[in-house]
Amino acid sequence: MEKIFYPEVGETLWREKLPCGLEVQVLPRPGFTKKLCYFVTDYGAIHREFTMDGVSYNAPAGVAHYLEHKLFDMPGRDITGEFAALGAIPNAFTSYDMTAYYFSCTENFTQNLRLLLEFVTTPYFTPESVAKEQGIIDQEIGMNEDNPDNRLFELLVQTMYREHPIRTPILGTRQSIAQITPEVLSACHRAFYRPENMILCVVGDVEPEEVAAIAQQMLSDAPHPEVTYLRSWQEPVQTEQKxxxxxxxxxxxxxxxxxxxxxxxxxxxxxxxxxxxxxxxxxxxxxxxxxxxxxxxxxxxxxxxxxxxxxxxxxxxxxxxxxxxxxxxxxxxxxxxxxxxxxxxxxxxxxxxxxxxxxxxxxxxxxxxxxxxxxxxxxxxxxxxxxxxxxxxxxxxxxxxxxxxxxxxxxxxxxxxxxxxxxxxxx
Amino acid sequence: MIQTISILPGVTLRCFRDDRFKQNSLSLQFVRPMQKDEVAMNALLPAVLLRGCQSAPDLRAITLRLDDLYGGAVGAQVRRVGDYQTTGLSCSFMKDQFALSEDQIFAPMLAFLQELMFHPLLVDGAFSKEYVESEKRNLISAIAAQRNDKRAYAGAQMIRRMCKNDSFGIPRLGEIEDVEAITAEGLYAHYQKVLRESPVHIFYVGQRQPEEIAQLLKPAFASLDRNPILLPEQTGYHISDPSDEEEVMDVAQGKLSMGLYTPITLRDAAFVPMQIFNTLFGGGMTCKLFMTIREQMSLCYDISSSYHGSKGIVTVAAGIDHDKAALVRQEIIRQLQACQQGDFTEEELRSAKEALLSQLRSTHDSPGAIEGYYATAALSGLPLSPEDYMERVEKTTAQQVADAAKTLQLHTVYFVRGEG
Structure with missing residues (x-):
């Protein structure tokens, strides 16, 4: 691993690009008990149009967030419960342009790390569980509708932007999420959860080389699909409605x-x-x-x-x-x-x-x-x-x-x- | 790990020495009894102090001083700790070692904090009317804005009813009419009373020596005409008549709030089992309420419970569909009864303990968490260090958790229902 010292901020960062394409960065924090680990993909709510191995896709609004919820499902297992038993608190968030999965713990770090890498790279979507999630996300949309800050931002960007997908809420709409199927989720997972599209970052008193070794061992070197995605939009700098x-x-x-x-x-x-x-x-x-x-x-x-x-x-x-x-x-x-x-x-x-x-x-x-x-x-x-x-x-x-x-x-x-x-x- | 120095009678400095952080943090708290007639003044006071002191008489002058000190931050700190309310200032600022050339931050920052606290801008022998009126408007807006967050609003309405006879029912920022009644002269007289008679708790996190900090702070307190009072002891929940109410509002999602009480407070031996119960019941990601009512039954987006250990109150909050209130209430009670009967698995108990332990182990990893734990423990009467606390968690049995749960009684329910 490459080790870089930054004297102006008093930090030392370890980094490596693994053979599978994943970027690993570790910031050791000796003397602290807490360890924080992020596993993040360069993919968010606005990335809905893409081509994978020559096939074009146009995913329904809200799919990145839906996928974030559903990745916690594993056949016959309760992932949150497994983290909890290891004393870790797992969580995730979807923003407009990234999706992050993370946990913090004080003990059992390497086991928690394995669990994080495992569940994020293991898609498992059944028609029943995908349908059930709709009820939960419907409620989340309802909660956002009652939040004035949230509503205000939506109003603003819908008025200001004509082409950019920020016009649509991160959660999608009740109509758009109804179109999400296991097939859609699988396609998005294959397209955007490739190791070369992701970073694993740890802050805490851990062994950097060990983090890289575990990631290399857990992630597949198998060839990944060819993906390009729409990341820029023709948008005038002028606003029409003021x-x-x-x-x-x-x-x-x-x-x-x-x-x-x-x-x-x-x-x-x-x-x-x-x-x-x-x-x-x-x-x-x-x-x-x-x-x-x-x-x-x-x-x-x-x-x-x-x-x-x-x-x-x-x-x-x-x-x-x-x-x-x-x-x-x-x-x-x-x-x-x-x-x-x-x-x-x-x-x-x-x-x-x-x-x-x-x-x-x-x-x-x-x-x-x-x-x-x-x-x-x-x-x-x-x-x-x-x-x-x-x-x-x-x-x-x-x-x-x-x-x-x-x-x-x-x-x-x-x-x-x-x-x-x-x-x-x-x- | 904590070093305690009595700077003067009634002025206590607690220091957590640590060189791992890039910043220093210090809070200066005056402790008051939580009382309806002064709660709004205590909430307003630090906001007015932060509008101007003699050497930096307006907001911009204050910000410029702080910018010169490498973006140091000074904030108002008003807290409820059981039957007490604290009012004062806190600051955090970069360590000198990261400054360019030989710039000093530590001593000038402590001096500035004291100027803000002890030498406010005075006009005709009182606070500036303009500042007081403008901060009253801010505080009134903040009180009114509590309505915007419907979940918090439902919780506040529930507590107000459940705690009619308890200091816990006094809103943390006061009532709008209490704020309106405050005058610049009245607030200044109150400020002088606070300086004269309140016990002072100072908390520092950073690498400096406690003696150095004591020396920098002592002259300001020594020059005050102090006559510190003894605060009454903290008490548990004072019961009133139960209530069960609904309010109709223009909301997409209903907000349910339930309040329960127990004689167990953080001053009791059964506190730790009670805390574990709460984590298992509604405090963690794998808790019963979340796993059944959200995950299995899809009845809500969020649901959680909190244990207010200084009072012995457990609150449950849920965001639900309007027509599901009866069903959700029934299920919450069913889950409580399950806990009371010891109907939870070894794994659920272990997860709850691990969640608590993990949180306690990382207490020492952030200046805010350190200050929050020790400063609150000292005032609320929690007799445990994080280490003792963890040991108790490990030793707690399933029976003790069920026994703690059995002491809970449902008292008050408040439901904000949509029009649709």
Missing amino acids: LVSERMEVSMPMFQLAFKSEPVGRGEDAVRRELVADLAAEALFGESSQLYLQMYDDGLIDASFGGGFETIEGMAMLIASGDSRRPEAVRDAVLREAARIAEEGIEESDFLRMKRSALGRRIRGLDSFESTCFRICAYYFAKYDYFRLPALYRQIGREDIRQFLQQTVTQDSLCLAVIYPNEEETI
Whole structure:
């Protein structure tokens, strides 16, 4: 295994690309009892169109999430129970562009690791169990429908995007999940759960070589199908409809204000653009910005306000959200302030302070097993090494921030989504 | 592992020395009795302190100071611990060793925390009216927003009814009308009272020496005119009349909340069996409620139970179809009775124990978990270190778990039903 030391963050990472194609990365944490292990595929809710060995597929919305639920099934076995008996807590999540299976444990690490690798690579779908899952996912969809933050985001992206599959919820819809069959699940599993499409990452006091050896032993070297999948969409940066709203049972109007941006892609330039965008968001409406204080003092926003740069494969946006009685005034204030910064730029001392702060928060974040493990995987798929971020910060100048705001925060690319309280509702 | 230093009478510093983390964490808590007439003020106080101090008089000045300290974070910390409420500030910040050149973070950060805590911005001898009014609006919005999360809302409505005669029934942030009644002068007078009479609990996680921290903090407390009170002892659940209610709301999914009580609190020997019962019943991924009501019967998406050990209350929460409430309630009770009769397998018991043990073993793996465990244990009266706790878990028998379950009585049910 290759062993890399990063002095700026005080971390040592072990990595290896196994013969079967799987990437293995281990971050040893001597002195800690907890071990966290992620097994992740570069596949999420938006990856529905693909070709496998020359055959084209167009999978129903929600299949990645459905598959995540069903992979926990094994013939005659209770996987969650087996983890529990080994003292581990297994879980999984599906996002727009990745699916992750993970466990944390303090003991029996290698047994838990074997179990994780086994169940994720063993598809087992029966018509009965696939049909039964529909009831459970229907309930999950119902729960999401009652969640105003969730509903607000759906409203926003459905209004902003024409082609990108972010228009459809990760869970799919009641209609789309009804079309999911064992055959669909098997095809998606074969296409996207190939070792070369995945990463195994462990954070904790473990033996890196042993992790790689177990993975090599458990995963098949057999040839895998040829797969290509649709990962970019023709999407104008301009938005057509600038405002959308709905009513729900909430106590106060909630808004999300977003500005459409070009997708960042992968590699160092992409990650650099992300960091620039994060700093730009901070300069524009972060807690240290003039605008934040002004809006807070004017009662336009409250402590619920926040925002940043969101990137999902094939799309990116600068987004701010919160509760406000006057969401349109927030939108106007953000536009005005972006225009001012684009005109005047930011002070060098302010810029250095922002970078120092961002770097400090990243370094503190390394104390969290969860966020570190997640970031190692996400940055691997983005084709960049997470622990090299401090060097990337040094390359960024304040002019980058000004340019980004000038290009992104405009009337052309914006959309404001609001959920107002039901009319009879009073506080 | 914990070193305790009494800085002054009524000011206790607890330190967990550890060099594995990249950051330092420190919390400064003033302990109050949980009382209806001051709960909202205690919730509001740290939010107002975080609006401005004499050396950093507004939000932006505060954030700029924190940005200079490499993005150090300061937050309001308001907690319910049994019959007590704590109010104060907490901070976490990067270790000096990762700073560029010779920048210092530790000492300036502790100094800044004390400026925020002890030297607030004053206008005409009280807090700034503007800040108080603006934070009142925030707090009122936060209280009102609790309605947005229907699961939490159903749980809060249930507890409010079940605990009419108990401090547990006082909402953690107070009532909207209590917040509305607060004035800048009233809050400032309360703040002075808090500084004068409240026991102070300070908790530190990091590599510095306890003496060094004591020395940095002592002058501020020594300069206060302190007369610390003795807090009343923690008590168990105080019963009131049971209730069973339904509320109709515009929701896609019904939210069921049930409350049960037991004389067993975390101060009792049977606490550990009770905790194991809860994990087996509704606390873990393989618990009875989840495995039967969700996995086997597909009656809900989520279902879980929690044991509030400082009071001896067990709550059950479930998201269900509107017409399934009676069925789900019946099944929850059936699963409880199974536990009471010892009708669970050796494997179920083992899984529950393992889940608890795993959680306890990793207590020392994050600064937040360390602070959460020890600071809460000290206030709630939990007499066990994580190590003692684990030993008790290992030794607990199936009979002890069933016996603990037998002490539970169903008290109150609240159901939020959709219109459809």
